[in-house]
Amino acid sequence: MPYLRRINTTSTKTYSSRTLLFLENDGTLRPLAIELSLPHPDGDQFGCISKVYTPSSQGVESSIWQLAKAYVNVNDSGHHQLISHWLKTHAVIEPFVIAANRQLSVLHPIHKLLHPHFRETMNANAIAREVLTNAGGIIEETVFPAKFSMEWSSVMYKNWVFPEQALPVDLIKRGMAVEDPKSSHSVRLLIEDYPYAADGLEIWSAIKIWVKEYCSFYYKNDEMVQNDSELQSWWKELREEGHGDKKDEPWWPKMQTCEELIESSTIIIWLSSAYHAAINYGQYSIGGYVPNRPSISLHFMPEEGTPEYEELKTYPDKAFLKTFTPQLQTLLGMASIEILSRHPIDELYLGQRGTPEWTTDANMLQASEDFRKKLEGIEKRIIKMNKDEKLKNRVGPAKIPYTLLYPSSEPGLTGKGIPNSVNI
Template identity: 60%
Template sequence: MLPELFAIIRFSSESHINAYLPSETPETLRKLREEELATLRGTGTGTLNEWDRVYDYAFYNDLALPDNGPHYARPVLGGSQDLPYPRRARTSRHNTLTDPDTESRLHLFNLDIYVPRDERFGHLKFSDFLAYSLKSIAQVLLPEIRSLCDKTINEFDTFQDVLDIYEGSLKLPSPGVASQLRNLIPYELFRELVRNDGERFLKFPVPDVIKASKTAWRTDEEFSREMLAGVNPVIIRRLQEFPPVSKLDPEIYGDQNSTIKAKHLENSLDGLTIDEALENKKLYILDHHDALMPYLTRINSTTTKTYATRTLLFLQNDEQALPADLLKRGMAVPDSSSPHGLKLMIEDYPFAVDGLEIWDAIETWVTEYCNFYYKSDEMVESDTEIQSWWKEVRYQGHGDLKDRSWWPEMKTKDELIQSCTTIIWIASAFHAAVNFGQYPYAGYLPNRPTVSRRFMPEPGTPEYKELESDPELAFLKTITAQFQTLLGVSLIEVLSRHSTEEVYLGQRENPYWTCDAEPLAAFERFKQKLIEIENNIMERNKDKRLKNRNGPVQMPYTLLYPNTSDYSREGGLTGKGIPNSKDVYHDPAPDISIGWFLFLGQGYPSGRRKPND
């Protein structure tokens, strides 16, 4: 027989060899396709077991512990106009004894929670997760941790006390406590506790923000830089009216417009008036006022104290100044001559500059993929599975907001492309930008305190005298206490780590995910574009004119570095890399609803329901 008559056929259990739209599915496969959809959709009722692959929705009705008493009651998030919220994945845990509307929570160390079988961690990833999660076990070791405090129990007395948790390490629990742990937690967790591969219990790596300098984080320059290149670079917006105004209902909250006057600012505006600074797009604001004000009284009635703050910033002449979001916040203006169709108001805005390149690459890949399978708008509108998926996303995944006018109708290719691009951006690049910098920036708690325990001291009080005589001690008494710091640092270290099995944007676990040549070629172009972006980011980080790329702490901005070119699978606290999607290893917060189509380049051709990845 002639060799040219033979062809290699590769079969993958995690992929479709030939992608068929519903209308093009061969008759012999239609029943199997329908059965697969039924398996993934489930019935919406009953107990879900380890072997199931059902993706279903539920309200956030598992935040309370009503069996412990009325003090532990919590409202259900989602399902009402008062508390609208995206849905979570249904796990089918039994209801609590005292409240049939509240789903029970598992014991702290109980790992037996339903996750669709296709989403369960592999052995290596699960081992990593256990090892890093054990850092949060400190809450059962309170007596041991308290014994390490030198002067004041549960307080840091100096900044050196804070540094000691990185430069030294907390000892493994004593034999008595270790025995107690062995009785409390599963064997797998205890084994990870005593592992000898260098991941010592409660030994914290030095956060990047204090590696080069232990004091640079204190500067005003670094404070402002982190609004553009830190762990939350999506709140800052351009100030377009002065004084800042509130959108809160004055009938309920009174006049909440800012009392800041021009005289408070004009000495800091390089000779400009307020109107001139606004006209020249020099004033920016970090505004938490309206978000916090409705809850201020309730928060301040507890041991936690806070202010509904507005922080104004001035763009100085020695500095350089994602699409819809940037325009909405006034951080960019439309500009057809610019590469991405808009011009940034602050050119040295690392999150926006890198993010626009990533967005453009994703959008190009999605467009090429969609255009291969959908030749017209009519093909999108007539695709029953696309329409069912979008209806599910809108009416089930986000049912509280289903009637909002901004929902795409999903009747055109452009709506499909923009929706998929947005989903991919949020679940991959946006998440990477706000998640993997948590430990590098906030692992040193004084840089990003999680709690304020008292108000700013008033002149004439003992607290004010302490602030004058020992500002460091006054600061440490105000922010997160020692024990809570250890718990917080433990948690964000886990959330900031990449798995050793991470698959980054532009990578594939299996290169033979489809037999369609054009999607394969488009994905290769996507991969090469991301590698090009990696090089662009590294070059920008070397540009000394771009101060916000490194800042006083000398910490290069790499949170949107795709890491597509890296197949080393090293994982850990790298501070870079955009995973294909987010999962509980990275973020326990609710995810957006994710449909089957083009799931971050996975190329599922039809019917795959993934409400919460």
């Protein structure tokens, strides 16, 4: 928690948090306790100062529990925007785009495969650096790390591992799945009713089948991959310059086999499309009403015997609003995530192409059409699952269905749809 000491010197005050959840027999998760921690005043070597809060529905204890949950949301909001969203999609995809445009001709098969998934990414990132992630920009104004936002993102990049961005690998690493060759996706979910994972594995599998069929058409064996000078130059520049800080990491695929090409291309497409969609397009529905998911806290938890504690007992709503929803940051945050959550009229979704005749290879045109139809089938299955009352996590207590991995969408603020690329 070393960053907490720095953050606490600003006007923003928050905790490091941990939440203990209990998996019920019906597949739902029930919070049992929240631990809020602060750095020890005498130094990090003394650990941290922590306090545990448990659920309550009556009196001031109920208000305390609501505050504790809000502090968890503050942490989650910052991590979501800076790490899950900005770092793991916008930032890490950019080097793939730059190196591909420098090293792969427009006629190269891998350029044709990945081109839709690079659409408008550079433009979106340039705008983000001007108004969102810049010093004094909207991100610094609206999430708890404030001026340390990009520093936090940079520190977290040190833990970024490209092969671990594959959805099955990510789920296993996070303890949400285990390897199981007998399962349809070679992994078995430990929480079966986990909509992001269940829908995501269907999308991941469809992408990988499409990529494998495509790459196998142009690369009949490993030797063809090794002898493709443009492909090798792309991967070399990507590693040594694009992600130069990690050029010596042993986990980088060597790009010497068809399997490495297929897996790497699948990860790139997944991050650019489905993963970004799941991270980005539900932001307004969750955080558009800021008290539901605050991103900044201005005060610490009130201690018993203080005026703040008495105010919480007497005017709990007022105390909550004073702690979590400063007006300027609220307006900036609401406006920003509303814009980020919208689909433009000319959006191209996963499985769609801007030009129907993007290749002269009839077999690949048919394979592309098969991929599109497979996505339509997945969407129908998702809709059906969202109507299954046994799957309680797909709608939740608010009865709002999980739609973030619906492949298609209409324009506007829909909370669904998987665009091809990181374009907003």
